[in-house]
Amino acid sequence: MRKVLSLLLLFLVLCACTTKEEKKRAVKKVNFEKRYAQIKDDANLEMGSTYLPVYSHVYQMHENNNLYLTITTSMRNTSVRDTLFIYKIDYFQTNGNKIREYLKQPIYIKPLETIEIIIEQNDREGGSGANFIFDWAISDKKNPPLFEAVMISTYGQQGVSFTTKGTQIYN
Numbered sequence: 001m002r003k004v005l006s007l008l009l010l011f012l013v014l015c016a017c018t019t020k021e022e023k024k025r026a027v028k029k030v031n032f033e034k035r036y037a038q039i040k041d042d043a044n045l046e047m048g049s050t051y052l053p054v055y056s057h058v059y060q061m062h063e064n065n066n067l068y069l070t071i072t073t074s075m076r077n078t079s080v081r082d083t084l085f086i087y088k089i090d091y092f093q094t095n096g097n098k099i100r101e102y103l104k105q106p107i108y109i110k111p112l113e114t115i116e117i118i119i120e121q122n123d124r125e126g127g128s129g130a131n132f133i134f135d136w137a138i139s140d141k142k143n144p145p146l147f148e149a150v151m152i153s154t155y156g157q158q159g160v161s162f163t164t165k166g167t168q169i170y171n
Helices: 002-025
Strands: 046-053 057-060 062-068 070-076 084-092 098-101 107-109 114-119 131-138 146-155 158-165 167-169
Touching: 046 146, 046 158, 062 146, 070 084, 131 146
Parallel strands: none
Antiparallel strands: 046 131, 046 167, 057 062, 070 114, 070 146, 084 098, 084 107, 084 131, 146 158
C-alpha cells in the first residue's frame, strides 16, 4: 500500500512540475490596447505599407496532403532612437479575403523593440498564400521597420521551418 501511495505522490509531483513548465512556455499575446499611441497631427512622419507573405500550410507530396505550420510574425523597429507607429495590421487568406484586423487605433513600438503575432498551427484559415499588410509611420526614413515571419512545424522526427521578409508596397 505504501508503494502505491508513494508512486501516486511521485506521479502528482511530476504532473505539477509539467504544468508549471507549460505555463512558463505559454505564448504571450500582445495586448495592443496597452500600446495605443497618441500621434500629433504635426508629427512630420513618413508613411509606408509593407506586404508580408506567410503560410499556414505548405503542400507535401501532392495538393491533398498539407503540412500545417505555426506562424510567428515579427514587427521590428530598426531605429535606435525613434518610435515606430503601426496604423494597420490586417491578415488575409490565399484568395485575398481579409481574415482579421488586429488594430482599432495606432500602436507604438519602441526603438529596437520587437512585437510578435502568433498564428497557431491549428488556425488554418490563411492557407498556402496567406499574407499580412502593415501600414506604418516613422520619423527617420533611413531606418524603415522590418517585418518577418518564421513558419515551423514538427511531426515525429520530421521538421520544417523557413522565413519570409516583408516588402514595402506603394499604394
